[in-house]
Amino acid sequence: MKLVVLDCDGTLVDSQNGICEAMTHAFTGFGLVPPTRAATLAIVGLSLPEAFMALAPEQDDALRAKMVARYKSAFLEIRREPDLHEPLFDGIAAAVETFGGRDDVVLGIATGKSKKGIDRLFAREGWGQRFVTVQTSDDHPSKPHPAMLRAAMAEAGVGPERTVMVGDTTFDMEMARAAGVGALGVGWGYHSIDELQRAGAHAVVGNCHDLPADIDAFFSTRERAA
Structure with missing residues (x-):
């Protein structure tokens, strides 16, 4: 076998469009400049805590945890959009x-x-x-x-x-x-x-x-x- x-x-x-849009929400929701599309796609495959550590290394653990939560929330909302495929x-x-x-x-x-x-x-x-x-x-x-x-x-x-x-x-x-x-x-x-x-x-x-x-x-x- x-x-x-x-x-x-x-x-x-x-799934790149939904991922990139949710990542933008996670950053802009805290007044931060979102990563480029290329930077976001480069971390696809990592779990979210490690992804945000790579994309926002200058932020502290508490803020990154909030960004993870915002990403999850945004991603769920984006998935409900009828034009997202x-x-x-x-x-x-x-x-x-x-x-x-x-x-x-x-x-x-x-x-x-x-x-x-x-x-x-x-x-x-x-x-x-x-x-x-x-x-x-x-x-x-x-x-x-x-x-x-x-x-x-x-x-x-x-x-x-x-x-x-x-x-x-x-x-x-x-x-x-x-x-x-x-x-x-x-x-x-x-x-x-x-x-x-x-x-x-x-x-x-x-x-x-x-x-x-x-x-x-x-x-x-x-x-x-x-």
């Missing part, structure tokens, strides 16, 4: 269905997103039975700490040599390396291919539609090298 652990924002879902990247639904129909692969999630956010996504996409393990920032240290991957492997009963982490950020690649699992970057998310490679990606998938084949190729290469 092989375990494929997927990041969410930037890997499965294109956070689509799956083209090809992701087919990839999940492909793996869901196989008996040699199980799927997991490891994300900085909250459990509530994942529950909403699963309800929308009908994925309740597709993933055997879901690890979120609610229960673990932020990426790149390997706790989420260790928990995912324990729940799935799969060792690191047969596990791959698929993500779009350097934090995903660093987490994978720290956990001793495969690190497979994707080129359609928030960090560049060069950044993913420098962070330790074993390979980078360039197109969503190629994801199942590239994951299979990664495992085949690893098995031949073992």
Whole structure:
């Protein structure tokens, strides 16, 4: 059995507009200049406390905690806007269905997103039975700490040599390396291919539609090298 652990924002879902708008609210609500869009997207994948530490290092812990709360509130309000759409990247639904129909692969999630956010996504996409393990920032240290991957492997009963982490950020690649699992970057998310490679990606998938084949190729290469 092989375990494929997927990041969410930037890997499965294109959620950048909502994230950037909520981040702007979190800063301007306290009279602060919001970060650039590029700076905000660069921290996608971190849990919120670590994200605000990176974006507002000059502020104290108490204010950053208030900014986190304002971000969460703003994000929930933004999600209620009828014109906000956070689509799956083209090809992701087919990839999940492909793996869901196989008996040699199980799927997991490891994300900085909250459990509530994942529950909403699963309800929308009908994925309740597709993933055997879901690890979120609610229960673990932020990426790149390997706790989420260790928990995912324990729940799935799969060792690191047969596990791959698929993500779009350097934090995903660093987490994978720290956990001793495969690190497979994707080129359609928030960090560049060069950044993913420098962070330790074993390979980078360039197109969503190629994801199942590239994951299979990664495992085949690893098995031949073992």
